[in-house]
Amino acid sequence: MLTLEANGQNLEAKKGDTILQALKRGGIHVPTLCHMEGLLPSGTCRMCVVEVEGMPGLTPACSYPAADGMKIRTSTPAVLRTRKAIVELLLANHPDDCLYCARNGKCDLASLARENGVRQRVFRGARKRKEKDISSPSIIRDPEKCILCGKCVRTCEEIQGVSAIDFVNRGSRAFVGTAFDEGMNVSACINCGQCILVCPTAALTERSYVDEVLRLLADPGKTVVVQHAPAVSVSIAEEFGIRPGTDIDGQMVAALRRIGFDRVFDTSFTADLTIMEEGSELLKRVKEGGPLPMFTSCSPGWIKFMEQFYPELLPNLSTCKSPQQMMGAVIKSFWAKRENLDPKDIVSVSIMPCTAKKFECSRPEMGRDYVPDVDYVLTTRELADLLRIKGIDPGTLDPEGADSPFGERSSAGKLFGASGGVMEAAIRSAYFLLTGDEMKDYRIQDLRGMKGSKELRVKADGVELGAAVVSSLGQARKLMEEIKAGRKDLQFVEVMTCPGGCINGGGQPIGADPEAVKARMAALYQIDREDTLRVSHKNSQVQRLYQEFLGEPLGPLSHELLHTRYQK
Numbered sequence: 035m036l037t038l039e040a041n042g043q044n045l046e047a048k049k050g051d052t053i054l055q056a057l058k059r060g061g062i063h064v065p066t067l068c069h070m071e072g073l074l075p076s077g078t079c080r081m082c083v084v085e086v087e088g089m090p091g092l093t094p095a096c097s098y099p100a101a102d103g104m105k106i107r108t109s110t111p112a113v114l115r116t117r118k119a120i121v122e123l124l125l126a127n128h129p130d131d132c133l134y135c136a137r138n139g140k141c142d143l144a145s146l147a148r149e150n151g152v153r154q155r156v157f158r159g160a161r162k163r164k165e166k167d168i169s170s171p172s173i174i175r176d177p178e179k180c181i182l183c184g185k186c187v188r189t190c191e192e193i194q195g196v197s198a199i200d201f202v203n204r205g206s207r208a209f210v211g212t213a214f215d216e217g218m219n220v221s222a223c224i225n226c227g228q229c230i231l232v233c234p235t236a237a238l239t240e241r242s243y244v245d246e247v248l249r250l251l252a253d254p255g256k257t258v259v260v261q262h263a264p265a266v267s268v269s270i271a272e273e274f275g276i277r278p279g280t281d282i283d284g285q286m287v288a289a290l291r292r293i294g295f296d297r298v299f300d301t302s303f304t305a306d307l308t309i310m311e312e313g314s315e316l317l318k319r320v321k322e323g324g325p326l327p328m329f330t331s332c333s334p335g336w337i338k339f340m341e342q343f344y345p346e347l348l349p350n351l352s353t354c355k356s357p358q359q360m361m362g363a364v365i366k367s368f369w370a371k372r373e374n375l376d377p378k379d380i381v382s383v384s385i386m387p388c389t390a391k392k393f394e395c396s397r398p399e400m401g402r403d404y405v406p407d408v409d410y411v412l413t414t415r416e417l418a419d420l421l422r423i424k425g426i427d428p429g430t431l432d433p434e435g436a437d438s439p440f441g442e443r444s445s446a447g448k449l450f451g452a453s454g455g456v457m458e459a460a461i462r463s464a465y466f467l468l469t470g471d472e473m474k475d476y477r478i479q480d481l482r483g484m485k486g487s488k489e490l491r492v493k494a495d496g497v498e499l500g501a502a503v504v505s506s507l508g509q510a511r512k513l514m515e516e517i518k519a520g521r522k523d524l525q526f527v528e529v530m531t532c533p534g535g536c537i538n539g540g541g542q543p544i545g546a547d548p549e550a551v552k553a554r555m556a557a558l559y560q561i562d563r564e565d566t567l568r569v570s571h572k573n574s575q576v577q578r579l580y581q582e583f584l585g586e587p588l589g590p591l592s593h594e595l596l597h598t599r600y601q602k
């Protein structure tokens with residue numbers, strides 16, 4: 035342990051701590067901008083400067099190591115003057131359109147200006163003139179709002195292993211852009227939106243479809259139905275000031291009805307359906323000799339990553355569409371027929387924690403006869419926008435249940451929202467399919483938690499399977515390299531694009547700290563602990579869908595509606 039002094043207060047720090055970590059441990063706040071928890075410091079913005087006795091000038095707290103006996107001052111006149119000047123310089127060429135900005139009320143730059151007492155534009159730099167990039171179905175990039183903190187670049191490279199964006203040019207001509215300054219739609223971007231979560235301003239935002247959905251909700255010729263993803267009910271409350279990890283599933287369903295959706299379905303229903311299809315596909319591949327390991331296919335960022343970086347392994351992807359797309363497909367086939375509706379008159383909206391789902395629903399293979407399975411995807415944040423526009427506070431409503439015939443779900447389906455959840459749900463049902471018995475304890479602790487890589491060997495009825503779960507594409511890349519190098523002990527691999535899974539998706543509330551993300555995950559585990567229906571194969575509405583319409587898992591109609599192929 036190290037002993038330091040900060041602002042006259044004694045602090046203890048661990049060996050290897052930076053000054054910033056030591057100050058945090060002691061409860062002393064220092065503003066940061068480019069700093070990213072869990073990654074090596076870049077020290078570029080200098081917002082966290084402090085004075086250290088005996089050292090010349092100011093020292094960046096994020097990158098300088100704490101040392102025994104160090105005496106630190108965090109708010110001397112020189113420190114405050116420097117921080118304020120940094121913000122003033124950042125504002126020198128920043129647009130003054132806060133009123134209309136997508137990050138109005140949630141802008142880190144605005145918060146830093148407020149915290150540091152900036153009340154006027156002191157420097158007037160030439161405005162950066164660069165077109166907005168609106169080419170992506172998921173992400174809008176506005177270089178004029180970029181303050182070059184580099185967090186998006188680091189996230190894309192160091193966490194996701196994609197490197198779709200990077201710094202271009204140097205000095206005053208520097209900007210963050212794609213290779214050859216092309217649109218995001220032709221870049222390597224996999225649409226995950228993790229860059230949006232770390233962007234301090236509105237330089238990166240989701241492509242919003244709120245106006246389109248509002249217009250269609252008001253169109254009497256349209257039947258507008260909505261589905262909501264497993265991870266949304268445990269995060270949307272944060273947008274309304276409710277504690278992270280509070281599940282408001284029933285109140286959210288009530289709120290969706292108040293908005294005006296004609297039906298509210300639960301994507302966890304089709305997560306259960308996915309388990310029936312994907313579990314059967316896995317057992318078939320094991321019996322018939324591959325290709326193995328089989329990779330899950332519900333995370334669209336991961337699919338694009340595979341297409342771009344590992345096309346030779348595409349045959350290993352499950353042919354199952356994602357639960358979102360399966361729901362869209364059964365809405366516009368089975369449900370349309372049952373309600374006597376022309377699929378062209380149905381508008382299928384989904385509420386997802388994920389920006390890549392917008393890209394997924396626009397893929398040409400995700401529909402039939404030029405009718406897309408899903409028409410519009412709104413993120414958790416856009417749902418909050420929609421609720422605010424309509425003046426609805428979900429926390430004030432009485433809970434309601436989702437609609438039949440796609441409203442019942444198991445808690446296994448709900449677990450899809452956390453990394454490891456698809457695997458846990460699949461193992462529960464595979465065990466039953468192989469042995470005819472239920473597992474004694476459904477909880478599979480080894481697959482739970484925020485770790486980026488988890489593994490397990492499962493034995494049932496003489497069959498032994500190697501299972502791996504990875505979240506973030508940086509972790510996925512490591513595993514893919516092992517598999518390419520000849521690793522043979524895995525039969526089933528779950529990949530989620532975002533670290534921790536959809537609870538931490540790129541469409542989730544901005545500004546959540548790691549503890550908030552863990553609280554969302556814990557909420558899903560609590561739902562599972564308290565539920566009475568905990569396995570997908572016992573979902574009675576899924577069973578009815580097979581009896582009345584689909585036939586059997588992997589049958590011809592399932593193949594037509596619920597499966598697809600990804601090709602090089």
Ligand code: HC1
Pocket residue numbers: 262263264265266301302304305332333356357358359386387388391450451452535536537539
């Ligand atoms: Fe997900 Fe999925 S779990 S991909 O993370 O398989 O987005 O929540 O809806 O489709 O069910 C996201 C979440 C989601 C799908 C399911």
